[in-house]
Amino acid sequence: MIDTNIVVSAALGGRTRPVIVDVGARRRLLISIDAMTEAMLVASRLSGDAPSAPGNVASVLELIDIVGSGFYESRLERAQDMLRNAQASRNGSA
DSSP states (O other): OOOHHHHHHHHTTOTHHHHHHHHHHHSOOEEEHHHHHHHHHHHHHHTTTOTTHHHHHHHHHTTSEEEOHHHHHHHHHHHHHHHHHSOOOSSSOO
16 A cells, blocks of 8 residues: 555655656555545645645556555455464564
8 A cells, every 4th residue: 555655755756756657567556545635635735835746646646546445444354363363473572
C-alpha cells in the first residue's frame, strides 16, 4: 500500500516519482480510498505555493490502483492471525 506522503512527494517532484513508475511497471501498487482522498486534500492545500500540486497528485494516482477497505480487511485479518500464531522470536523480544 502506498501512503499519502509518498504520493505527495512524488507529485512535488521528489525522487519518488521515478521509483513509483519503475516499481509500478513490475508490481501492482495500491492506495486506499482514504489515503487517496487525503493526498488530494493535501494537494489542494498546497496549491497556493505549488499551483501544479493537484494536477500532479492526480497524475501520480493514475499509476496506482485505488482500492476500498474490503480489499485489504481480509488480508489484514490473515496477517494478524499469522503474527499471533507465529513462533516467538529468538532475538530476545517478547
